[in-house]
């Protein structure tokens with residue numbers, strides 16, 4: 070579990086400070102350097118391939134680019150991308166709703182949470198990826214089994230964080246609400262949930278990349294579409310250019326997801342949902 | 346109204362036992378204002394917590410209007426020593442919280458909250474968050490919230506400790522006025538003997554820990570009281586000196 074104090078809140082502060090520092094040096098200069106480094110690495114890669122290392126192992130940027138262009142031209146890339154994005158988002162949604170409900174429910178029911186404690190610990194210790202064959206049996210080869218795998222990864226992260234957040238709620242705040250005739254439902258809705266919010270958001274934030282991991286892994290194990298399937302398929306054809314092409318797409322997707330999380334977090338902070 | 350019979354409270358932490366309150370018997374009448382004073386750490390807050398039903402006495406019993414206090418006592422408004430404002434709510438939303446819980450409509454909530462906000466001198470801070478306020482301002486927000494809850498009994502734990510002398514007087518005046526108006530019963534914990542004598546019908550002096558009743562003193566000063574000038578009267582001075590003499594013994598014993 071991740072404490073919001075250690076993670077969610079200060080990260081943005083650190084980023085702000087870092088941004089300010091680089092901006093002082095002229096961010097245009099930095100971007101030029103970064104692009105220059107990228108081009109140099111690509112040139113080194115192109116140069117090394119076939120001379121220092123066999124093209125079979127590392128391919129080369131030109132072949133990778135050609136492969137990407139080909140997939141874009143016949144539209145197959147977008148089909149696979151969409152399958153992965155859909156599984157990631159649905160998995161995230163299902164997992165976070167499940168984790169939230171479970172976390173709040175167990176957080177406010179000491180008896181049940183103590184009862185289930187050893188079982189939840191065992192489930193949590195289990196590498197969730199090992200459940201993949203089971204999900205294929207249950208949900209078939211289609212997108213549902215990928216959603217399930219992504220959802221399970223997300224569920225435990227969100228659950229643990231929500232649970233910790235609910236247990237952290239200041240008992241004095243609960244008591245003072247109860248003294249003002251708050252019902253149990255009101256205490257949960259108006260004191261416990263808002264108070265646990267920063268923990269919940271920390272959990273949601275760290276679980277986004279895991280949703281992508283779950284979706285891609287699910288596709289690698291058994292599927293006929295998705296980026297995970299594509300990387301697996303290219304590998305089995307000894308097509309290293311294809312493997313590198315998919316890896317680049319997955320990396321871009323991950324970066325885009327992180328960017329989305331940053332934007333949402335920024336919004337939340339403005340609305341004062343996260344933080345104090 | 347509030348009946349404490351041989352109430353004791355012992356906290357147990359592993360092997361260690363802490364006697365916080367020992368054998369306190371006290372009867373508080375309706376509409377009475379009782380001030381409790383005693384050395385720091387003697388068990389005053391513990392006593393209020395028991396009246397509010399947050400702690401159960403280790404022995405003895407507490408009755409509120411004839412009924413045993415066994416769960417949280419929602420007939421009391423409790424202003425705790427620590428301010429329990431909800432950090433994610435603005436001052437106004439915090440103060441209006443009891444009305445929101447009771448299902449009062451939003452516009453009426455805002456209107457009534459703004460009224461008490463003015464009473465406690467927080468105008469202009471309605472949209473601030475608790476962490477943007479000073480300690481004394483937070484205390485006043487808590488007071489405003491308690492006033493708006495409008496309970497028949499108010500438990501106040503050092504409500505004015507963080508305020509400057511001027512503001513303290515204004516709050517004393519407000520408290521007395523509202524208590525008379527609404528016929529509230531008030532139990533007030535304080536370290537300020539001047540405050541205790543100014544406000545109360547009766548002052549209860551506690552011994553050092555474990556708290557026992559060392560002295561109960563009726564304060565027969567006429568009402569309504571002028572909170573600023575009452576302290577210059579001879580009757581006030583006599584009462585003050587008697588109480589101070591007894592308190593001095595407690596503080597003195599505390600030190601050795």
Ligand SMILES: Nc1ncnc2c1ncn2[C@@H]1O[C@H](COP(=O)(O)OP(=O)(O)OP(=O)(O)O)[C@@H](O)[C@H]1O
Nearest residue numbers: 356363365384385386387388389390391392426554
């Ligand atoms: N929840 C608790 N658990 C264990 N011990 C406690 C608890 N609450 C209070 N005590 C102990 O009981 C004693 C009395 O505490 P209490 O808070 O009632 O003092 P107080 O008279 O209000 O002091 P002050 O004037 O400084 O506020 C202290 O020794 C304290 O350590």
Ligand SMILES: [Mg+2]
Nearest residue numbers: 389390426502
């Ligand atoms: Mg106290």
